[in-house]
Amino acid sequence: MNLSNNKILITGGASGIGLGLTERFIKEGNTVIICGRRESVLKEVAGKHPGVITRACDLSDEKERIALFKWVSDHHSDLDVLVNNAGIQQWMAITDADFFQRAKQEIITNIEAPLHLMSLFANLKSLKTILNVTSGLSFVPLTKVPVYSATKAFFHSFTLSARALLKSKNIEVIELIPPALNTDLGGKGLHDAAPPVSDFIESVFQQLKDGKTEITFGFSESMAKASQDDLKNAFNRMNPA
Ligand SMILES: NC(=O)c1ccc[n+]([C@@H]2O[C@H](COP(=O)([O-])OP(=O)(O)OC[C@H]3O[C@@H](n4cnc5c(N)ncnc54)[C@H](OP(=O)(O)O)[C@@H]3O)[C@@H](O)[C@H]2O)c1
16 A cells, blocks of 8 residues: 555544544645544544544444545545544443344444445545454454454454455455554543554554555454464453353
8 A cells, every 4th residue: 555645534533543543644644534423523633633634424324424425426536545444342241131232333333334335435436445444353252342343353354355356446455453452442441451552553554564454463463363272262361251
């Protein structure tokens, strides 16, 4: 992927990993469009980085995804890169009264939305790259977040197929596989003990410069390379009975 002079749409680009990507892509000389549900957070980022273009939208709503694509087609038909970063993570148990409703919301946000965006944006003539954010939990689930882990395994698998399927359209598909990082994912405080986003972003850009298309870091690097036995051991360590 060419790292400068692109126009890049980053879903969830106003916080956490998305914000780290936004700030670094700006530094590398790109124009960045960010979207998310919270207009105030989008405005805060645009206030700090005046070149940033913002669009409030709820990606769990199919009509809003279509409206986002239409807006980009009408106003930014030179978009080079789509970053599917937005996601939610929910602690839950299968016996919770609201399990199914919350599971559906997670599946819509983490699977349905990015798949729909990929199918829409792959038809934009200018599009060169799609960057999907999965997780180290794509390889080994954390049972406290059972649906989240499964959505990331799905998205990892789909990303492998998409990379092969979109070759004929000259669209490169890159997977970003973060380990646990200190963001507000799942709620404030839950990831406080994890490493900072800045270390991960530094490594991401080095790996992008090196031409890697599967970008791992720390835990996700070891899980991506793990044997079946290593994965079983990791599962038992992460999910004590
Ligand atoms: N932090 C970690 O430990 C970790 C590890 C592996 C993978 N990841 C992945 O990294 C990505 C970013 O997460 P993060 O850690 O940076 O957490 P975060 O700060 O909570 O970021 C999630 C972003 O997604 C946006 N978003 C969520 N639902 C949305 C919706 N329905 N419509 C539009 N935007 C929506 C949020 O914005 P609004 O709330 O304003 O909508 C927010 O900006 C996620 O895909 C996550 O699964 C994170």
